[in-house]
Amino acid sequence: MSASSRSRLHSLSISSALRESLAGGYRLSDLPADIIAGITVGIIAIPLSMALAIASGVRPEYGLYTAVIAGFLIALTGGSRYSVSGPTAAFVVILYPVSQQFGLAGLMLATVMAGMILIGLALARLGRLIEYIPESVTLGFTSGIAIVIATLQIPDVFGLSAAGLSPHYTEKVVQLVQLLPEAKLANALVAFTTLAILLLWPKLRLPVPGHLPALLVGTLLALLLNDGGAQIDTIGSRFSYQLADGSIGQGIPPILPSFAWPWNQPGAEGAVFELSFASLRELLPAAFSIAMLGAIESLLCAVVLDGMTGRRHHANGELLGQGIGNLVAPFFGGFTATAAIARSAANYRAGARSPFASMIHALVVLAGLLLLAPLLAYLPMASMAALLLMVAWNMSEAPKVVELLRKAPLGDILVLLCCLSLTVLFDMVIAISTGIVLASLLFMRDIAGMTRVNEITDQRKHVPGALAEGWSVIKVTGPLFFAAAERVFEEVLEMAQERRGIVLYMDAVPLLDAGGLVAFARFRAQCQKEGIELVVADLQFQPLRALARAGVKPVSGHLSFTPTLKAALEPLLQP
Numbered sequence: 001m002s003a004s005s006r007s008r009l010h011s012l013s014i015s016s017a018l019r020e021s022l023a024g025g026y027r028l029s030d031l032p033a034d035i036i037a038g039i040t041v042g043i044i045a046i047p048l049s050m051a052l053a054i055a056s057g058v059r060p061e062y063g064l065y066t067a068v069i070a071g072f073l074i075a076l077t078g079g080s081r082y083s084v085s086g087p088t089a090a091f092v093v094i095l096y097p098v099s100q101q102f103g104l105a106g107l108m109l110a111t112v113m114a115g116m117i118l119i120g121l122a123l124a125r126l127g128r129l130i131e132y133i134p135e136s137v138t139l140g141f142t143s144g145i146a147i148v149i150a151t152l153q154i155p156d157v158f159g160l161s162a163a164g165l166s167p168h169y170t171e172k173v174v175q176l177v178q179l180l181p182e183a184k185l186a187n188a189l190v191a192f193t194t195l196a197i198l199l200l201w202p203k204l205r206l207p208v209p210g211h212l213p214a215l216l217v218g219t220l221l222a223l224l225l226n227d228g229g230a231q232i233d234t235i236g237s238r239f240s241y242q243l244a245d246g247s248i249g250q251g252i253p254p255i256l257p258s259f260a261w262p263w264n265q266p267g268a269e270g271a272v273f274e275l276s277f278a279s280l281r282e283l284l285p286a287a288f289s290i291a292m293l294g295a296i297e298s299l300l301c302a303v304v305l306d307g308m309t310g311r312r313h314h315a316n317g318e319l320l321g322q323g324i325g326n327l328v329a330p331f332f333g334g335f336t337a338t339a340a341i342a343r344s345a346a347n348y349r350a351g352a353r354s355p356f357a358s359m360i361h362a363l364v365v366l367a368g369l370l371l372l373a374p375l376l377a378y379l380p381m382a383s384m385a386a387l388l389l390m391v392a393w394n395m396s397e398a399p400k401v402v403e404l405l406r407k408a409p410l411g412d413i414l415v416l417l418c419c420l421s422l423t424v425l426f427d428m429v430i431a432i433s434t435g436i437v438l439a440s441l442l443f444m445r446d447i448a449g450m451t452r453v454n455e456i457t458d459q460r461k462h463v464p465g466a467l468a469e470g471w472s473v474i475k476v477t478g479p480l481f482f483a484a485a486e487r488v489f490e491e492v493l494e495m496a497q498e499r500r501g502i503v504l505y506m507d508a509v510p511l512l513d514a515g516g517l518v519a520f521a522r523f524r525a526q527c528q529k530e531g532i533e534l535v536v537a538d539l540q541f542q543p544l545r546a547l548a549r550a551g552v553k554p555v556s557g558h559l560s561f562t563p564t565l566k567a568a569l570e571p572l573l574q575p
Helices: 003-010 016-023 028-055 060-077 089-123 135-152 154-158 169-182 185-204 211-227 277-309 315-332 341-349 356-376 381-396 398-407 410-425 428-450 485-495 514-529 541-549 565-569
Strands: 240-242 248-250 452-455 471-477 501-508 533-537 559-562
Touching (some): 016 315, 028 060, 028 381, 060 356, 089 277, 089 315, 089 428, 135 154, 135 169, 135 381, 135 398, 135 410, 154 169, 154 185, 185 381, 211 381, 341 356, 381 398, 410 428, 471 485, 501 565, 514 533, 514 541, 514 559
Parallel strands (some): 471 501, 501 533, 533 559
Antiparallel strands (some): 240 248, 452 471
């Protein structure tokens, strides 16, 4: 590993991606490419941010505030050159229950707490966190989230009432099936027309993002059907706002995000939120989940972009930027944000050269909020639901899931299915925790199975001649940790039965942990009890240090150590 690679893995500095771009020869002639990329992604982000805010249980403008504030700050202070941050679908399964239980205030306060945790992860240099999450776990919970998001869109797709739906997935599905006879054809027509354009548009290979024509056609169709008597909900008909002068408007307010203490925002059902130690304690699990998922999502996005661009991100710097963005955004109406893989990939493909493109994307969203708010009110909820169905499909990474199910070992398949099922039926925190534990146990089982014992007394490659009567040479290969050591020493003891002594050749044992030390102590005591002399040969540094720290010393006639196998065999070889 080169010095620069090690620096990226372990160093921490603010605005590392921006400073690296400027130091790498960024020129004024590169700015137009960043402007074009920023405009492209900003146009994509406007409807997505609104749709994801609604899916998270809050008003659509809060999604735009998130894209503006968090999107700009994370690009400014983070460590990934091409990442674009804002509301993402992955958080919906966490944020929706929080907003329902604690209201907007609880959601924003949980985001502030998550920002602090992310900054703590960065300070602890845990930017390599993503390396410890198996792909079967990430695919499992992202596919599960996609299923949940798709299910949540059914009411808007078919014009059904979402009031009174159970928070439990299986009960909710049963209720939705029972409501299907009340489905409205007009809503379904708008939703599936929008979805069809989203699916077919990329085949035309035009430079215009598919979101624009899909939402435009969906909006025009909804206007036409509503003129004919249909009652298709729009952003304007579902959401209203009151300005400082007392006037009421429909849709989203065309005003700049303003400062407000997160805990002074409305609580559940408009009630006053009470800031207390008890409320913080109740929000802490959600905040921790937000931080962990934010770290995984942002670092995974950065890794994907590294593969696309051939560049390398600053992992700890990216965590720091994500933490700063999530810490500050709630004070200006934003909620949880993280790097979005689809928007980030679109940013790079549109020609982005530096984090300036992501910062420009935030300004484009701000311009859309101020200038297009009256037009955005006409967007039909059915089209927004179709947009989220497309997001859910892309998020599910179905081809990767199918490939893993076809080709991966059984253990990985079990982990994926476990994470997917638990995400859908319970929640993502349980899913990820269980998946990581299960994957770790299966990994330890596989590693333990790699530790082997072989008698090499007759292998002339290692033992050049016949040994004294009653002596054997036994080679141990692999780590002697708690999951393997007991079995290994039992096998060695079986091979040593009715022997005068054994040479334990351990040059291929890289690790001896506390469990291995306990198993070795029992093995040594049993050898001494049965009168078997034990010679341990060629210990690597870590096992030797572990035995020394444990106070294991040679015992004349029972236990001895030699630096090499040759030194152990010299007194035992027959002339």
